[in-house]
Amino acid sequence: MGILEKIADIEREIARTQKNKATEYHLGLLKAKLAKFRQALMEGDAKSGAGKGEGFDVVKSGDARIALIGFPSVGKSTLLSTVTRTASTAASYEFTTLTCIPGVIEYNGAEIQLLDLPGIIEGAAQGKGRGRQVIAVARTADMVLMMLDATKGEKQREILEEELESVGIRLNRAKPEIYFKPKKTGGINITSTVPMTKCSEKLINLILHEYKIFNAQVLFRDDYTSDEFIDVVVGRRVYMPCLYVYNKIDQVSIEEVDRLAHLPNSIVISCNMKLNIDFMLESIWGLLNLIRVYTKKRGEKPDFEGGLIVRSGTTIEHVCRMVHRTMVDQFKYALVWGVSVKFSPQRVGLGHVLLNDDVICLVKK
Incomplete structure (x- = not known):
């Protein structure tokens, strides 16, 4: 057997x-x-x-990676074309996407890699379709964007969750x-x-x-x-956040839209009518736990055009390593302006935890 x-x-x-x-x-x-x-x-x-195949060997780039998964013809390719500069083939028939197509979402100064993966079908973990290749890429992501058809109820979500669960991907759960x-x-x-x-x-x-x-x-x-x-x-379990995105809300009743919108970790959108896309991007930003901090040189204004995209909980030491690999050895102290300090500016050490929109001035010995 x-x-x-x-x-x-x-x-x-x-x-x-x-x-x-x-x-x-x-x-x-x-x-x-x-x-x-x-x-x-x-x-x-x-x-x-x-687990490998044509189009699936995608180099991880940007500040975060999102795996866009869902059944065929739920609107993944349309969404990719809408929120990135990448043109993914979209059609009204199933299995349009046969390879992994990467795109980049530019949001709040961050570059977030979005991977349009071929539609998962039931039984993907057992090798049906190209499910195993899809799942292998999904495991490398920072979060899952699960796209669902608002006209087809909860069955799609249950099947996809079961498929991901069976290969060790745990959604919206702590280790x-x-x-x-x-x-x-x-x-x-x-x-x-x-x-x-x-x-x-x-x-x-x-x-x-x-x-x-x-x-x-x-x-x-x-x-x-x-x-x-x-x-x-x-072991080998992956714990990551998941945002459930219900597309085609223009084809269901307002009562059904309201019900779906109130489900945990869920967003309702319409790709064709470009409804609620901005709120979806805002929700993605929140789930990825990304923040933006700015650097400045002594006697100069902060660089508000650039900024560094880092994870929530990042310390001054991590920023030093991003600026230059020798910066930690040369570090004397840092001046910080923002909500992470009581006074602006405040002198802090390497262990200080930064918050969104903080401004940092690194001082060498």
């Missing part, structure tokens, strides 16, 4: 098993086996080179705070800083034994499920 058949068998077994206290350990083992087979499937593709380290001796030592109500010590032991791990240190820093623990054991 091949890996795909084993995966299908386990999925059917999970689907027909009732979820209760009596089946908790059985389901936990099944999920551990399922994760192991899925990982083996993806690693087999990586070794064989099946579990679980410390896990295999050891050579000493058995399995399990501790927790909070009461464990979602995953018992017995289940943790069963999962680790399924992976042939008999000596390990495990620390739960919060109450997590067996699924989240399996993610930590398997």
Whole structure:
């Protein structure tokens, strides 16, 4: 029996098993086996080179990368042509895009790489269509822009989420705070800083034994499920934000538009009528956690034309390394104007965290 058949068998077994206290350990083992087979499937593709293909080897550039995914004919190519200078072929029939087409969104002084990926179809993780190549590129992105057809309800979203979930892409979820380290001796030592109500010590032991791990240190820093623990054991999971974009709102009722607009992490747009595109770009900027800071030389005005695009939480030290690789060694102090300081200017050190629109003057020794 091949890996795909084993995966299908386990999925059917999970689907027909009732979820209760009596089946908790059985389901936990099944999920551990399922994760192991899925990982083996993806690693087999990586070794064989099946994840590569024409148009998919795109060099990462700009300040961030967005993977634009969705079913065929939802308007991805039209959106790319609308928000970037790239002309992606758009047509009213399915599978217009056959390769990965990169474009650049210029917003708030940042250059954000947007990849128009071929339409994912159901079963992409098992190799249907060009799903595996699409998913391989999506894993390298900083966020996912999931484009959906507002006229087709929630089914598309559920299928795409399931496909991404099956290959280790976790949308709008934080990485579990679980410390896990295999050891050579000493058995399995399990501790927790909070009461464990979602995953018992017995289940943790069963999962680790399924992976042939008999000596390990495990620390739960919060109450997590067996699924989240399996993610930590398997590794190679990618956690990223996702913005759900419902296109073609000009073809549905105002009540349906209102319902979709109030779903979590969701935006409603119309590519053809160019409705709500600006709000979508603003939402993307927020999810990417990008900020813009400006530099100035002593005695001169700030350079408001340029500026540096950095991640939220960036420190003065990171800016020094962006300016020049020797700047940290020569650093004496920095003067900062903006909302990150109490006084303008304020003298700060390398560990100072910057906020949006701060102005920095670096002073050397």
